[in-house]
Amino acid sequence: MQATLSLAELAQLMQVEPPQEGPMGLWRFALRGVGAGETLFRQGDRFRSMYVVRTGFFRSSFIRGTTEHMVAFPMTGDALGMDGIGPGVHPVETAALSDAQVAVVPYALLEQMECLHGAPGEILLRLLCRENACKSELVSLLGRRNSASRAAAFLLRQGKRFGALGYSHSDFPMPMRHADVGSYLGLRPETLSRAFAALSAARLARISLKAVEILDVEGLRAVADGAKAEPVARTKAPAARGTARALRPAAEARVQ
Amino acid sequence: MQATLSLAELAQLMQVEPPQEGPMGLWRFALRGVGAGETLFRQGDRFRSMYVVRTGFFRSSFIRGTTEHMVAFPMTGDALGMDGIGPGVHPVETAALSDAQVAVVPYALLEQMECLHGAPGEILLRLLCRENACKSELVSLLGRRNSASRAAAFLLRQGKRFGALGYSHSDFPMPMRHADVGSYLGLRPETLSRAFAALSAARLARISLKAVEILDVEGLRAVADGAKAEPVARTKAPAARGTARALRPAAEARVQ
DNA sequence: CGTAAAATTGAGACTGCTCAAATCTTGTGG
DNA sequence: CCACAAGATTTGAGCAGTCTCAATTTTACG
Numbered sequence: 307m308q309a310t311l312s313l314a315e316l317a318q319l320m321q322v323e324p325p326q327e328g329p330m331g332l333w334r335f336a337l338r339g340v341g342a343g344e345t346l347f348r349q350g351d352r353f354r355s356m357y358v359v360r361t362g363f364f365r366s367s368f369i370r371g372t373t374e375h376m377v378a379f380p381m382t383g384d385a386l387g388m389d390g391i392g393p394g395v396h397p398v399e400t401a402a403l404s405d406a407q408v409a410v411v412p413y414a415l416l417e418q419m420e421c422l423h424g425a426p427g428e429i430l431l432r433l434l435c436r437e438n439a440c441k442s443e444l445v446s447l448l449g450r451r452n453s454a455s456r457a458a459a460f461l462l463r464q465g466k467r468f469g470a471l472g473y474s475h476s477d478f479p480m481p482m483r484h485a486d487v488g489s490y491l492g493l494r495p496e497t498l499s500r501a502f503a504a505l506s507a508a509r510l511a512r513i514s515l516k517a518v519e520i521l522d523v524e525g526l527r528a529v530a531d532g533a534k535a536e537p538v539a540r541t542k543a544p545a546a547r548g549t550a551r552a553l554r555p556a557a558e559a560r561v562q
Numbered sequence: 563m564q565a566t567l568s569l570a571e572l573a574q575l576m577q578v579e580p581p582q583e584g585p586m587g588l589w590r591f592a593l594r595g596v597g598a599g600e601t602l603f604r605q606g607d608r609f610r611s612m613y614v615v616r617t618g619f620f621r622s623s624f625i626r627g628t629t630e631h632m633v634a635f636p637m638t639g640d641a642l643g644m645d646g647i648g649p650g651v652h653p654v655e656t657a658a659l660s661d662a663q664v665a666v667v668p669y670a671l672l673e674q675m676e677c678l679h680g681a682p683g684e685i686l687l688r689l690l691c692r693e694n695a696c697k698s699e700l701v702s703l704l705g706r707r708n709s710a711s712r713a714a715a716f717l718l719r720q721g722k723r724f725g726a727l728g729y730s731h732s733d734f735p736m737p738m739r740h741a742d743v744g745s746y747l748g749l750r751p752e753t754l755s756r757a758f759a760a761l762s763a764a765r766l767a768r769i770s771l772k773a774v775e776i777l778d779v780e781g782l783r784a785v786a787d788g789a790k791a792e793p794v795a796r797t798k799a800p801a802a803r804g805t806a807r808a809l810r811p812a813a814e815a816r817v818q
Numbered sequence: 819c820g821t822a823a824a825a826t827t828g829a830g831a832c833t834g835c836t837c838a839a840a841t842c843t844t845g846t847g848g
Numbered sequence: 849c850c851a852c853a854a855g856a857t858t859t860g861a862g863c864a865g866t867c868t869c870a871a872t873t874t875t876a877c878g
Contacts, residue, residue, distance in 0.1 A: 371787050375702070377701060389695075389698065392688070392692065392694070393695070431686065432648070434690040434691065434694065435690065438648070438690065441694065441697035441698065442633070442645065444701055445701060446624075446626070446631075448704040448705070449631045449748055452865070453865080453866070483824070484824080484825065485824075494868085495824085495825075496825090496827085496867075496868085500827090515824085515875070531627050532627055707833095708833070709833080740856080749835095750834070750835055750836085751856085751857075753833085753834055755859085756834090756858090759858080759859095771842090771856085771857075
């Protein structure tokens with residue numbers, strides 16, 4: 307049972323270029339187990355370490371007033387807690403959705419990275435860019451007009467993430483509560499439930515409680531881009547069938 | 563008329579720690595004028611340079627399908643085009659809202675920064691963190707429930723930005739079209755117009771076409787956090803039916 | 819097997835969107 | 849400087865989609 311990871315192993319886990327040889331080739335990063343439901347860090351905690359998910363699923367959220375807002379569902383290879391680098395405290399809390407394992411990257415080491423040339427600093431840079439891109443995607447999700455679009459875009463993105471890890475992009479687990487997905491998408495759980503039901507009815511995806519099976523990527527993409535999901539044409543009516551989707555006009559707005 | 567900026571001047575402009583002495587103390591960054599309405603870079607353009615706003619206002623947006631989504635309103639001191647670092651192309655387009663001036667930071671120089679120790683790389687790191695924080699704020703804006711909350715939060719945030727530049731935090735210009743602000747907040751222009759009208763009616767702010775005057779910061783914050791704007795009723799009868807709908811103490815949802 | 823939590827379903831209210839018209843602003847040319 | 853045209857904003861009415869609230873069903877877990 308290995309209790310630490312080398313920098314190279316960490317880089318591999320995160321799918322970034324492993325750094326060339328150097329004094330930090332000897333660094334070892336502690337592994338930490340996190341039980342299902344356990345909180346890794348809380349909103350407002352001082353930023354002491356960053357983490358990289360090795361196994362398991364997480365949920366990251368922040369609380370404003372009395373309402374919780376989901377902002378990410380980190381999984382294998384994702385960095386946790388990077389938002390804390392700037393402000394020095396964690397602006398979000400993240401908890402494990404399943405038993406999980408993370409590599410701990412102490413802040414002190416990050417500071418050393420910044421002072422060293424070459425790869426480690428660059429790794430951090432790439433991670434920040436990735437984090438940025440991830441947030442842009444969330445903005446993109448939240449910018450969508452209707453619930454079905456958001457739900458469809460969410461499913462496609464989750465599929466893409468699993469695909470990037472070598473798993474099926476069309477058949478993957480969804481360990482978070484639907485209420486949390488709803489919060490992530492800016493939708494009430496009831497609304498999300500209906501949106502999922504609509505996608506199922508249109509035979510675009512099969513959504514069970516803890517897993518998703520995407521049946522029609524193109525159809526989902528169409529819905530994500532604004533088409534409306536229609537509860538699949540009756541078995542009889544041979545009208546618009548093709549990839550199993552009937553679209554309604556989708557009155558499109560003009561640019562600007 | 564100065565046509566270039568030193569690294570120290572650039573750092574000052576961006577309000578980051580100026581780097582200590584070093585070989586790049588001699589670097590000069592070209593200034594480029596941008597006319598009102600002119601586009602600095604387009605969605606899909608290859609990433610060649612980053613920019614830092616010296617004067618003027620900008621709008622950054624991306625287009626999905628046929629609809630444009632606003633993602634930022636950069637102003638003095640803000641970095642432009644950083645999203646392109648990762649993917650190598652600009653995922654958004656940004657255009658000037660007014661005559662403006664930017665400092666050009668060529669990608670080649672950024673690459674050199676990465677290879678050098680110390681300050682410049684750290685500057686880039688801080689900028690990325692800031693960019694990240696900025697996106698988180700947008701997510702936070704889009705996560706709000708109703709139009710008045712989003713509008714109020716937007717006004718407060720703009721005020722804060724101007725305050726950080728040394729201007730009034732309660733009386734500042736708003737050079738972008740309302741339609742663009744609406745797009746930024748995920749609202750139709752008509753809806754934003756009504757939201758602004760409600761805030762005005764509640765005497766929380768005075769919103770004219772190109773400028774904003776915040777009258778009641780606390781009140782705005784309350785609305786931003788979920789309270790509903792009340793059309794000033796107070797003085798008279800409980801039949802506060804006047805200009806806008808909504809009073810009600812804001813039935814709050816529970817966490818989770 | 820029983821209880822608690824989560825998810826679904828239904829009905830109705832309300833917010834934001836669509837469409838259309840009116841008003842106001844801005845920029846241009848005479 | 850004024851008139852005019854194009855664009856932006858506001859306002860109104862009606863509609864659609866999401867939210868709220870409540871009841872029911874399903875799932876998870878001791």
